[in-house]
Amino acid sequence: xxxxxxxxxxxxxxxxxxxxxxxxxxxxxxxxxxxxxxxxxxxxxxxxxxxxxxxxxxxxxxxxxxxxxxxxxxxxxxxxxxxxxxxxxxxxxxxxxxxxxxxxxxxxxxxxxxxxxxxxxxxxxxxxxxxxxxxxxxxxxxxxxxxxxxxxxxxxxxxxxxxxxxxxxxxxxxxxxxxxxxxxxxxxxxxxxxxxxxxxxxxxxxxxxxxxxxxxxxxxxxxxxxxxxxxxxxxxxxxxxxxxxxxxxxxxxxxxxxxxxxxxxxxxxxxxxxxxxxxxxxxxxxxxxxxxxxxxxxxxxxxxxxxxxxxxxxxxxxxxxxxxxxxxxxxxxxxxxxxxxxxxxxxxxxxxxxxxxxxxxxxxxxxxxxxxxxxxxxxxxxxxxxxxxxxxxxxxxxxxxxxxxxxxxxxxxxxxxxxxxxxxxxxxxxxxxxxxxxxxxxxxxxxxxxxxxxxxxxxxxxxxxxxxxxxxxxxxxxxxxxxxxxxxxxxxxxxxxxxxxxxxxxxxxxxxxxxxxxxxxxxxxxxxxxxxxxxxxxxxxxxxxxxxxxxxxxxxxx
Ligand code: MTE
Numbered sequence: 339x340x341x342x343x344x345x346x347x348x349x350x351x352x353x354x355x356x357x358x359x360x361x362x363x364x365x366x367x368x369x370x371x372x373x374x375x376x377x378x379x380x381x382x383x384x385x386x387x388x389x390x391x392x393x394x395x396x397x398x399x400x401x402x403x404x405x406x407x408x409x410x411x412x413x414x415x416x417x418x419x420x421x422x423x424x425x426x427x428x429x430x431x432x433x434x435x436x437x438x439x440x441x442x443x444x445x446x447x448x449x450x451x452x453x454x455x456x457x458x459x460x461x462x463x464x465x466x467x468x469x470x471x472x473x474x475x476x477x478x479x480x481x482x483x484x485x486x487x488x489x490x491x492x493x494x495x496x497x498x499x500x501x502x503x504x505x506x507x508x509x510x511x512x513x514x515x516x517x518x519x520x521x522x523x524x525x526x527x528x529x530x531x532x533x534x535x536x537x538x539x540x541x542x543x544x545x546x547x548x549x550x551x552x553x554x555x556x557x558x559x560x561x562x563x564x565x566x567x568x569x570x571x572x573x574x575x576x577x578x579x580x581x582x583x584x585x586x587x588x589x590x591x592x593x594x595x596x597x598x599x600x601x602x603x604x605x606x607x608x609x610x611x612x613x614x615x616x617x618x619x620x621x622x623x624x625x626x627x628x629x630x631x632x633x634x635x636x637x638x639x640x641x642x643x644x645x646x647x648x649x650x651x652x653x654x655x656x657x658x659x660x661x662x663x664x665x666x667x668x669x670x671x672x673x674x675x676x677x678x679x680x681x682x683x684x685x686x687x688x689x690x691x692x693x694x695x696x697x698x699x700x701x702x703x704x705x706x707x708x709x710x711x712x713x714x715x716x717x718x719x720x721x722x723x724x725x726x727x728x729x730x731x732x733x734x735x736x737x738x739x740x741x742x743x744x745x746x747x748x749x750x751x752x753x754x755x756x757x758x759x760x761x762x763x764x765x766x767x768x769x770x771x772x773x774x775x776x777x778x779x780x781x782x783x784x785x786x787x788x789x790x791x792x793x794x795x796x797x798x799x800x801x802x803x804x805x806x807x808x809x810x811x812x813x814x815x816x817x818x819x820x821x822x823x824x825x826x827x828x829x830x831x832x833x834x835x836x837x838x839x840x841x842x843x844x845x846x847x848x849x850x851x852x853x854x855x856x857x858x859x860x861x862x863x864x865x866x867x868x869x870x871x872x873x874x875x876x877x878x879x880x881x882x883x884x885x886x887x888x889x890x891x892x893x894x895x896x
Pocket of ligand 1: 564565566567568569570612613614615674675676678679708709710722723724725726727728
């Protein structure tokens with residue numbers, strides 16, 4: 339008797355026997371069938387004489403190392419004794435199996451991925467999956483919500499690959515109007531935390547939200563108003579049990595619980611601004627043309643006092659010889675619990691004035707879940723994409739992180755490289771360039787309601803620990819400039835360099851140059867201690883990804 343498990347594929351390279359055992363046991367419960375005794379491997383070659391067959395007993399199958407099958411367009415079937423025909427190698431009924439939804443849901447690791455009404459077993463694909471084990475998050479549920487996040491999968495070639503892993507269909511009894519009912523599909527974001535309604539939401543799932551004006555005008559951003567940039571769901575973590583693994587280039591590993599990190603190493607506070615590479619992307623779109631990515635205004639930036647232990651101390655404790663670095667120790671990779679990962683150059687990680695932290699507190703409170711609980715990396719002065727949240731693994735490598743976010747995102751290009759930018763040769767963004775933004779304009783009106791003067795406020799920030807030394811504003815499009823007042827001089831900050839934004843304020847008369855008030859535009863630009871200043875236009879720094887949108891900021895006075 340056949341258990342009706344069939345996988346067909348162009349090339350099945352390596353089988354994970356545990357998955358098949360799971361199948362078989364599963365089917366036994368569901369259908370009261372005897373446990374299969376043999377696995378038969380058969381090619382679907384059109385040439386009968388070229389149709390290799392083989393069979394393996396469960397004993398051999400259970401030793402996982404055993405099976406490496408190179409079957410071109412083959413099929414694999416689980417057979418019980420009475421269907422296994424050793425002399426003729428023929429298999430009786432081999433029809434696609436139907437699964438009840440409840441069965442699919444039981445699988446937390448191996449089979450049971452459902453797309454539309456099809457059921458897939460992607461066990462063998464996990465190793466080769468470019469996105470790593472994140473695919474397992476969909477086990478026992480639907481692929482669809484994940485593919486809404488990872489839209490790169492919505493392509494014919496990916497569907498084709500998936501089809502090779504199809505093992506069955508959902509039983510008609512569980513379908514409604516031919517579809518899996520909506521409430522049967524598990525929402526990957528179901529464990530996301532509640533959020534402050536004042537955040538300016540761009541996307542709810544995954545959560546992406548800007549700090550509102552109130553938060554942008556305060557030096558320290560309150561935790562609940564700190565901008566949120568999540569590529570996926572927020573992992574549900576047991577903070578007591580969670581461990582961070584450090585892996586060195588020789589393969590040696592050391593694991594630390596968060597409690598161990600706190601007890602074993604001296605803790606440090608660092609006040610630092612985090613800014614997304616896409617902050618002010620919307621202005622680039624409006625100023626120079628369409629860009630690809632979340633259309634952030636000026637609120638993908640916030641400042642907090644972070645507390646944690648120095649990465650350099652932990653790396654040294656884990657065995658990295660920081661006095662005499664191995665030559666292959668060039669980059670530090672950070673991997674997170676959902677799927678995210680990024681890296682920084684090792685010179686930043688080991689810089690005694692670099693202040694790179696493994697942080698567990700934010701503004702005196704435990705890290706909020708949205709911001710990386712129980713532990714995240716803080717890389718001051720560097721694009722926030724490298725400050726990996728929900729940190730689980732750190733490794734030292736000769737190369738940059740292979741992740742999408744290091745290799746194919748968070749880079750910038752020549753303004754005319756629109757269609758096919760060279761992702762490989764472009765440098766990943768690390769230290770941030772100087773920028774500024776207007777967050778508030780308050781007009782004072784004369785007797786007839788006309789705007790006479792304004793009070794404007796905003797922030798200015800530069801990466802690499804470079805201090806903001808001046809902010810200039812213009813009310814005539816950049817012909818004449820006035821120096822704004824730099825605020826926050828009294829703010830209490832910790833850290834070795836100028837890792838924080840500076841607020842600025844400007845009070846002045848609206849120029850009487852014959853224009854109507856509605857035409858008057860306030861322009862701002864900042865200069866940092868290296869005398870770097872902002873470019874005038876978005877055209878000159880345009881990149882189709884919309885990163886590093888640092889041109890002069892503008893706001894209508896009225
Ligand atoms: N870390 C993980 N694990 N997952 C993420 O999606 N987003 C990165 C970075 N670290 C991200 C991450 C990006 S692009 C940014 S801008 C910052 O986190 C945002 O940090 P915040 O949400 O605490 O403001």
